[in-house]
Amino acid sequence: MTLIVENVNKDLEKAIKAMARLANAKVRNGDCMQSKTSLESKSAVKSKGGLKAALKEYKNDKKAGKIKTYDSFEEFEKDLLQG
Secondary structure: OOOOOOOOOHHHHHHHHHHHHHOOOOOOOHHHOOOHHHHHHHHHHHHHHHHHHHHHHHHHHHHOOOOOOOOOHHHHHHHHHHO
């Protein structure tokens, strides 16, 4: 997933970098970023290969019982509001 935050001051930048380290994520300084269309096209190329991996992970998690499914929205909403 790509998250773009614009017009960030130094304090927020430090906080975001600290949170990213906790999640083993990467943070790039926007001063060296390419145009938005260039980023979107790179993301589209990555997502084609990543889609198969995501589907495989989903199927494995579903088989292992790690994914909870709901028969109705009301059931989902009830579970969501309780937890």
